[in-house]
Amino acid sequence: MKKFVNDPANFVPEFMTGVLAANAGLLDGNLEFQMVKRKDRPSPNHVSIVQGSGSGHEPAHICAVGPGMLSAACQGPVFAAPPVDACYETIKAVATDAGVLVLVNNYQGDRMAWDMACEMAEAEGIKLKQFIINDDVAVQDSTWTVGRRGVAGNFFVMKACGAAAEAGADLDTVYAVAEKVNNNVRTMGVGLTSCIPPAKGDAIFDIGDDEMEVGVGIHGEPGRSREKIRAADSITQTLFDAVQSDLPYNSGDRVALMINGLGGTPPAELYVVYAKAAQLAADAGLVIARNYVGEYCTALDMVGCSLTMLKLDAELEGLLAAPAECAVRVF
């Protein structure tokens, strides 16, 4: 296994220890509940924002905690929803009179865990609202599945809500921001390899040397189709078309465009994809007001990327531009 791990059973607490050690000024941690929080939250005048999911998607979510981003986050085992108690303790750790917005990516396990935690917290009188993120266009909605998955678009929900909360917006307003972002953001990914969970030690799905999974999920779930690998421009076109055709992105619209690496793809290749995506957006008359190229929501060490596009209005553009800080730093 080509990985930096000790006992796979300790993988989550160990990398959390690293995150906490590297951000001692910013974050408090509670390893009993795989939880981190901003040192300066809760604050009586600020809505708190929390999210948590399975591990393996770093920087989502514990590295997304900080001023202008999440107030607290917790992690489950790799690719498994956090235990209910971890969710509950995370809410409690930043509960405030201004209320808590609980962001949940749309997966059965995450939803059930956060539902229970929210019920427990509400039973104790904690004021909160829950919001479900589902930006992945790969999986079509249907009456008998849990619906579209929440993937990298989730970054924009955290960023915009984080900025609104930081500015003192109330719970209903921050919730409305989440709704607006989710209504206007779409993502699709592609996986060129499977990822390898540390505890399993090998690939979670088989894929040929010349194959890719179009629409792959961030846990390696199958997407729309298994296809032969194509040139970067052609793959980018597929991702862009899937995203663009899912919403009425109109000529003249201002957008934020993200190319998100899934963990095993290096920076130069993400920029090859960005170059083509930016050209396609320009061809469609879209104005790229902000762009993001890097790792925002990974699938362990999967080679692949996703393309996310968020339609902006003045409010969202302002929220994305607001300063923020989290465990991911360059300098």
Added chain:
Amino acid sequence: MKKFVNDPANFVPEFMTGVLAANAGLLDGNLEFQMVKRKDRPSPNHVSIVQGSGSGHEPAHICAVGPGMLSAACQGPVFAAPPVDACYETIKAVATDAGVLVLVNNYQGDRMAWDMACEMAEAEGIKLKQFIINDDVAVQDSTWTVGRRGVAGNFFVMKACGAAAEAGADLDTVYAVAEKVNNNVRTMGVGLTSCIPPAKGDAIFDIGDDEMEVGVGIHGEPGRSREKIRAADSITQTLFDAVQSDLPYNSGDRVALMINGLGGTPPAELYVVYAKAAQLAADAGLVIARNYVGEYCTALDMVGCSLTMLKLDAELEGLLAAPAECAVRVF
């Protein structure tokens, strides 16, 4: 080949197009010479700083251009030094009366190209100094090789010199900063897989499923030894010991500690390594004044990481803390 590429011959201009498109407000580009520069340089009152090397190490070097970092950079083909003319044009593009500091990682090809370019530029009356970076402890110095390689420690040279130049220091002072950083920074890496150059299409060296190359170079050059893969903590200990024993890092010293991903290792694993490295530093009585966990100097898609430690004094700590900006952004 599990990569986002079109024609491999166009890989470098294509990813540069992406970088330029994503940073239109910050950077000007000249694809004829695979070069990018700060829009606001040259400035008559500021020393310019340039560097350039083979491609495949992104964000080094074109994504390291910006306020408080490089003034300009150029890229060669993947893993090959830039053509002499590209180096020359890069110097010329930011030449200023305050002078140009040319940073060169210690590789034969890079040194020869920059030597020629500097001779050409000096012949035209451009004021400059050249500085060679060689922080890799894996390769021992020797009379009949070109000596130690320049690797991720290079980031600290760029950052500190960039901050000094931004503050208006003169060429000799900025050169002295480069010297001080290089004298106090040491790095060693480990590769768990080979990387795959786009033009070659397969691995540049063979390595067993259970093997790692300790001291690997950022072009896949062999290091100190080929060993069986061990637990993350044990690998980290090896890297830390090699780095720490190469300089007198004394109890009480303040240091900057970097865990640099080589391209194919995801964030969570880098934090597992950081957790152990931070503990080893603390055990040695070192004070980690600043830390860096992420991709700073990659080797294409190699799975692996390097550990860099820089001994700080008040001057260097101030320079590292100064604000800076480059193509690598989170928000």
Added chain:
Amino acid sequence: MSTLTIAQIEEALDVTCDTVIRNEKYFSDLDGLAGDGDFGTSLATGFKVIKADLPGIDKSAIGAMLLKISMICSKHVGGSSGPIWGTGFMRAGMVSKGLTEIGHQQLTDMVGSALEGIMARGGAVRGDKTLLDALIPIHEKLQEMDGSDLGVVLAAVAQVADQAIDETRGLIAHRGRASQVGARSANTPDPGIVGIATILCDWCKHYGVDYTPQAAELNH
């Protein structure tokens, strides 16, 4: 009609812990066929804690004990199984609040309450290929029987769960991770159903009740 005491339920829970812990890898492997391969680990992580805590747990009433079990699931079981098993134990505990022994009707009500809670929690219905496809027919079978002989009841519900494995094998999962592979989940057993059936068959063995498992997964 025979009754079950707290001590007897504790014993059954302890046997359950052994079953889950012993099958950690096997249950995960089954989940790997169409799901994400974590069912065994998730469940075993929690039941290792239950096994350790059981002797010292509050046993003033059956409900109190089950609520504590539920809380351990909430704290230590990740993935969907945390809320599902946590909800199940909590709902069974609510129905047995204050009781120190239960009869057949109360046992039946506890199972019914648990499965209602799980349905409300995860939105699954019969035929979605989840452990509800074992729990619902078990509940029906309990309603049909009078409970005069505990061994007979146990063999009957074990058989119901056993049959559920093969009856649902051909279905396409509509809930949980396995639902995301679409048709690829057909012809794989649901690990949750196998889990329930394995526990019941191990109870049969432990209590000397004669029952011969049919499904391949119970004879692996």
Added chain:
Amino acid sequence: MSTLTIAQIEEALDVTCDTVIRNEKYFSDLDGLAGDGDFGTSLATGFKVIKADLPGIDKSAIGAMLLKISMICSKHVGGSSGPIWGTGFMRAGMVSKGLTEIGHQQLTDMVGSALEGIMARGGAVRGDKTLLDALIPIHEKLQEMDGSDLGVVLAAVAQVADQAIDETRGLIAHRGRASQVGARSANTPDPGIVGIATILCDWCKHYGVDYTPQAAELNH
């Protein structure tokens, strides 16, 4: 004693372009044995431009033409080969500045000047297993000869380069990327030496000079 005109040198350069372009993959493969596998591509990238630009290049003098070739190397050849070949052409051009034809002595001086420049540029000496291990004995051979018959001279230097391949094969590289693999570079040919020898053997073929290459890499 016979002389070489600008036109003749242009023709030899054009043949050189064909050789380098045709061997792009082979030269890179050789570099891949102990180096980084880019020698063929780096060189061919430049010689494709030279091939295209040659007809229109300044041919007022041999030196002017070679300086232009040097500049193309500087612009289009990455890696160590850019500075090495660029320096070589520049230094040869400096010695032939203003000349429209050259004799044997001038040819010898051009090679001598080129190899001195390359030694100064990269710090390599004889025995470091670089193309200098071909250029230095070629220069010595030229010094020994009188150049009365160009064909005889060409066959002689081709043989020197050919022999250099096998004479250096066992050495450990001390310069360039191949030096970083230490002992692993022994028993591989140096691609730069093979490149020089291949060019000279192709000149023999082109000009009808009888020479039978010995090294395996020249008969691949």
